[in-house]
Amino acid sequence: MTAFTLAHLSDPHLAPLPTPRLHQLLGKRAIGYLNWKRGRHNIHRREIVDALVADIKAQSPGHIAITGDLINLALPDEFTQARAWLESVGAPADVTLVPGNHDAYVRITKKQTSEWVDYMRGDAARPGAPLSFPFLRRRGPLTLIGVSSAVPTAPFMATGWLGRNQLDMLDQGFSQLADDPNFRVLLIHHPLASKDSYKRLTDAKTLLALIKRHRVDLILHGHDHVHSTMWFEGPHGRVPAIGVPSASAVPHRHYPAAAYNLLSVVREGDAWRCEQRVRGFVDGAAAERAEVTELQRTQLI
Structure with missing residues (x-):
């Protein structure tokens, strides 16, 4: 059987930042704006994410997954700009998105979230139906399960949470997938374990309990802006959780340059x-930076 390739990128933090109006720079946005002007605008470069996307397209993946933080301060104009960027990456049928904490930096309107809804709509959702998580998409041999950990938080906090309703719906959805033979991929912005309390997934323990009971074959996330592989207990063995650097970043301090994952499933x-x-x-150009790593062999039971 021919392998199916899923490309995974995250945290593009798209630049340039639109010029905010004075009334938009209140509370947490004011702090974020200062951080952007003081340094983040030098780290997250539009030409880098554009080159990365061009390289992804050259690999001809079967589908593309983006695990959040398209934008920076959740300014209204950022949502419109990010929609145009999403369209440059691919059509909604070919790209699946889950939001990140910067996409919910402050409380946002339904009009703003509607800009991206086509990329976060499950296969069974009716046209025009309100945005709902979790959602499910089947692409080739994959079953993609998207959840949202994006919630507005206090200044200097970047935590996420799913909430009881989303976790209950996820539990029910997993039960309905009991006989689904597809390779199951969970998409989430926040990692399921974090050493930093200010940026953790606050209900990770409950989510991990679900993964321990229900088969998930691969977890993809962003948020930490580093290469990472963590392993969690599933019903039939260990489950890999893969993180990736920011798709727009230059290397700085302990953070690596922009990169993306290609996951080959057969x-x-x-x-x-x-x-x-x-x-x-590598040296300013996109290139292979690692040998092929076998992540998982999932026995169908």
């Missing part, structure tokens, strides 16, 4: 095999 008899390749910036 059915082998009664099992799935998943391999990871990483492509990122």
Whole structure:
């Protein structure tokens, strides 16, 4: 069987930042704006994310997953600009998005979230239906499960949470997928474990309990802006959770340059095999930066 390739990028923090109006720079946005002007605008570069997307397209993946933080301060004009960027990445049928904490930097309106809804709509959702999480999409041999950990938080906090309603719906959805043989990929912005309390997923313990009971084959996330692989207990063995650097970043301090993951999934008899390749910036150009890594062999039971 031919392998299916899923590209994964995250945290593009799209530049340039639109010029905010004075009344928009209140509370947390004022702090974020100062941080952007003092340094973040030098780290997150539009030409880098554009080059990264061009490299992704050159690899001809079967689908593209983006795990949040398209924008920076959740300014109204940022949502419109990010919609245009999403369209440059691909059509809604070919790109799946879950939001990040910067996409919910402050409380936002339904009009703003509607800019991206086509990229976050499940296959069974009716046209015009309100945005709802979790959502489910089937692409090739993959079942993509999207959840939102994006919530507005206090200044200097970047925590996320799913909430009881979303977790209950996720539990029910997993139960309905009991006989689904597809390779299951959970998309979330926040990592399921964090050493920093100010940026953790606050209800990660409950989510991990669900993953321990229900088969999930791969977890993809962003948020930390670093390469990472963590392993969590599932019903049939360990489940890999893969993080990726910001898609627009120049290397700075302990943070690496922009990169993305290519996940190759293939059915082998009664099992799935998943391999990871990483492509990122080396000497200013996108290139392979790691050997192929076998992440998972999932036995179908």
